Amino acid sequence: MAKFTKDATSLLEYVGGKDNIRAVTHCVTRMRFVLVDEKKADIKKIEALPSTKGTFTQAGQFQVIIGNEVSEYYNEFTKIAGIDGVSKDAVKNAAKSNQTFIQRLMSNLAEIFTPLIPALICGGLILGFRSVIGDIKLLDNGTKTLVENYQFFAGLYSFLWLIGEAIFHFLPVGIAWSITRKMGTTQILGIVLGLTLVSPQLLNAFAVVPGAQIPVWDFGIFQVEMIGYQSQVIPAILAAFILVYLEKFWRRVTPDYISMIVVPLMSLVPAVILAHVIVGPIGWAIGSFIANIVYAGLTSSFGWIFAGIFGFFYAPLVITGLHHMTNAIDLQLMSQFNGTILWPMVALSNIAQGSAVLAMIFLQRKNERAKQVNVPACISCYLGVTEPALFGVNLKYGFPLVCGLVGSCIAAMISVSSGVMASSIGVGGIPGILSIKPQYMFMFFIAMLEAICVPFILTTIVGKKKLSLEDIKGENSSISDNTPVQTTENKIETTLTDKSDIVSTFKSPVSGITKNLNEIEDKAFASGAMGEGFAVELTDGKVIAPFDGEVMVCFPTGHAYGLKSTDGTEILIHIGMDTVQLDGKGFDVKVEAGQKIKQGDVLVQVDLDYVKSQGKPLTTPIVFTDGSHIELLKKNSNISIGDDDIIKITK
Numbered sequence: 069m070a071k072f073t074k075d076a077t078s079l080l081e082y083v084g085g086k087d088n089i090r091a092v093t094h095c096v097t098r099m100r101f102v103l104v105d106e107k108k109a110d111i112k113k114i115e116a117l118p119s120t121k122g123t124f125t126q127a128g129q130f131q132v133i134i135g136n137e138v139s140e141y142y143n144e145f146t147k148i149a150g151i152d153g154v155s156k157d158a159v160k161n162a163a164k165s166n167q168t169f170i171q172r173l174m175s176n177l178a179e180i181f182t183p184l185i186p187a188l189i190c191g192g193l194i195l196g197f198r199s200v201i202g203d204i205k206l207l208d209n210g211t212k213t214l215v216e217n218y219q220f221f222a223g224l225y226s227f228l229w230l231i232g233e234a235i236f237h238f239l240p241v242g243i244a245w246s247i248t249r250k251m252g253t254t255q256i257l258g259i260v261l262g263l264t265l266v267s268p269q270l271l272n273a274f275a276v277v278p279g280a281q282i283p284v285w286d287f288g289i290f291q292v293e294m295i296g297y298q299s300q301v302i303p304a305i306l307a308a309f310i311l312v313y314l315e316k317f318w319r320r321v322t323p324d325y326i327s328m329i330v331v332p333l334m335s336l337v338p339a340v341i342l343a344h345v346i347v348g349p350i351g352w353a354i355g356s357f358i359a360n361i362v363y364a365g366l367t368s369s370f371g372w373i374f375a376g377i378f379g380f381f382y383a384p385l386v387i388t389g390l391h392h393m394t395n396a397i398d399l400q401l402m403s404q405f406n407g408t409i410l411w412p413m414v415a416l417s418n419i420a421q422g423s424a425v426l427a428m429i430f431l432q433r434k435n436e437r438a439k440q441v442n443v444p445a446c447i448s449c450y451l452g453v454t455e456p457a458l459f460g461v462n463l464k465y466g467f468p469l470v471c472g473l474v475g476s477c478i479a480a481m482i483s484v485s486s487g488v489m490a491s492s493i494g495v496g497g498i499p500g501i502l503s504i505k506p507q508y509m510f511m512f513f514i515a516m517l518e519a520i521c522v523p524f525i526l527t528t529i530v531g532k533k534k535l536s537l538e539d540i541k542g543e544n545s546s547i548s549d550n551t552p553v554q555t556t557e558n559k560i561e562t563t564l565t566d567k568s569d570i571v572s573t574f575k576s577p578v579s580g581i582t583k584n585l586n587e588i589e590d591k592a593f594a595s596g597a598m599g600e601g602f603a604v605e606l607t608d609g610k611v612i613a614p615f616d617g618e619v620m621v622c623f624p625t626g627h628a629y630g631l632k633s634t635d636g637t638e639i640l641i642h643i644g645m646d647t648v649q650l651d652g653k654g655f656d657v658k659v660e661a662g663q664k665i666k667q668g669d670v671l672v673q674v675d676l677d678y679v680k681s682q683g684k685p686l687t688t689p690i691v692f693t694d695g696s697h698i699e700l701l702k703k704n705s706n707i708s709i710g711d712d713d714i715i716k717i718t719k
């Protein structure tokens with residue numbers, strides 16, 4: 069059995085089976101589905117699968133976040149489902165039907181740039197290395213660079229530009245290719261179109277300065293300027309879409325037997341003409357306008373405010389999966405200002421989220437199970453891929469995400485207000501410093517230190533208050549088969565504060581015969597590891613709220629509830645033993661997590677006969693997970709729902 073066989077099989081069932089999948093693909097960390105009926109997906113069950121880090125529905129796509137191993141998972145899933153033929157394009161196109169114009173624009177941009185990222189990162193590292201050897205005066209008391217002192221480095225510097233130029237200056241080739249690939253038209257035509265935008269026959273875009281002699285194609289009656297579009301983003305996007313739609317048009321109207329002659333010719337030639345005569349100049353102007361606005365915004369006296377907003381919202385943008393659209397702006401900034409002030413904030417945001425996870429590693433150092441998630445998530449984040457951290461840790465607990473956002477917001481403000489600029493997009497984590505222009509490396513380093521320290525300290529402080537003993541110590545401290553595993557939905561927040569007031573507003577949530585907790589069979593409850601409390605052998609299936617407060621946890625199977633009273637008392641009611649295995653059958657749940665409750669509100673109506681018929685004991689522990697001390701006042705007594713004075717609670 070392959071690593072993901074079990075989970076992939078369950079996922080197929082929980083998304084509603086093969087018939088409910090209109091299309092499926094994956095990206096760097098997520099399975100992306102377009103479902104026929106989204107309501108058929110059982111999100112709670114999907115999120116409970118061990119390999120699922122979270123789910124997200126965005127713009128017509130149902131995303132299941134798996135992490136860095138998603139391609140292996142995807143292969144297993146498609147093998148089991150027998151749907152190998154479903155392509156990425158099919159997913160995207162199917163999802164489009166559910167999107168607004170803006171969503172479509174954003175996801176199109178993100179989709180265009182995603183396949184280019186490996187090359188951009190490689191180029192970023194190369195440019196960063198070139199800066200280190202060619203721009204930093206490391207030798208002769210800070211007066212000479214390595215390139216100036218050693219021929220080897222001079223040669224290396226020159227050689228590396230061969231690759232750097234191919235990636236960044238000839239970017240229109242990559243963009244036009246990516247668009248034809250995405251739109252399912254002939255990719256080589258996209259490549260050729262891209263080449264016509266950066267051909268050496270044209271005046272290089274970087275040589276187009278006021279007063280420059282611009283060569284022309286002279287058609288007698290009119291002339292066209294021979295300008296190259298090196299590093300330009302929007303002209304390439306517009307030209308490629310023209311090519312795509314021309315090809316689609318000609319393919320539709322051309323008989324098959326001449327399509328090979330007509331379609332490429334009639335698509336490419338007009339596309340190249342339109343590119344150089346109309347959309348090139350227009351796209352250049354639009355691109356410059358956008359880059360100027362972003363640049364002016366970020367370098368204005370209010371730049372730090374824009375930066376703070378970007379820094380705060382970048383990680384949530386990653387959660388939506390639309391973040392790659394920022395690459396378009398980065399690349400435009402690079403072509404116009406020879407660097408980007410946007411991308412350093414991307415790297416800082418990723419670092420900040422990684423640092424929040426670092427704090428979780430520290431807080432949960434005794435929790436073996438949490439370590440298995442936290443450590444790889446943190447490493448991945450520090451190397452530029454944040455989904456394992458976002459979905460596996462920070463979103464799950466909530467507060468690390470917020471602490472990371474605060475750290476990222478401050479780091480972005482430091483970065484922008486000190487003018488930090490990267491030569492290019494690079495590895496969006498700690499190695500990102502290599503892509504920063506040498507003169508800004510120190511300030512980026514300071515911003516990076518902040519992005520490491522602030523989320524770490526904040527998460528540690530908040531985590532000490534927020535995390536339960538179970539979160540901190542892991543399985544051994546309190547988890548049994550009957551114990552709900554903590555997920556986003558079913559998280560029990562147990563504060564570690566020590567109060568000493570006596571609470572007397574507790575009324576029995578159930579009817580039955582009371583028992584001391586240590587008398588029941590389940591070891592985890594009986595040992596008191598989950599907290600003190602008592603148990604009841606149920607005689608009636610109605611379960612009510614014992615106090616006014618909130619439902620913190622409502623287990624998807626309806627058999628366990630975490631409640632918090634208005635005065636902060638927290639309890640877990642676990643109905644029956646091993647009842648998680650009933651999968652919700654016999655439990656008519658009346659509340660949901662997050663719901664406010666009044667004492668006496670019905671939480672669930674349990675079909676006791678059914679539970680008994682399945683061989684499950686009706687022993688129901690009621691445990692105080694906030695550390696309260698409990699004395700059972702009515703031992704072995706027949707109590708009724710709503711009775712008070714059953715226990716004495718001391719905090």
Ligand SMILES: OC[C@H]1O[C@H](O[C@H]2O[C@H](CO)[C@@H](O)[C@H](O)[C@H]2O)[C@H](O)[C@@H](O)[C@@H]1O
Binds near residue numbers: 185386391414418493
């Ligand atoms: O969705 C995967 C990741 O996408 C972004 O990072 C990637 O692109 C960055 C350029 O925009 C690049 O710097 C980084 O090295 C790449 O991993 C995003 O910043 C990540 O948070 C996300 O996990």
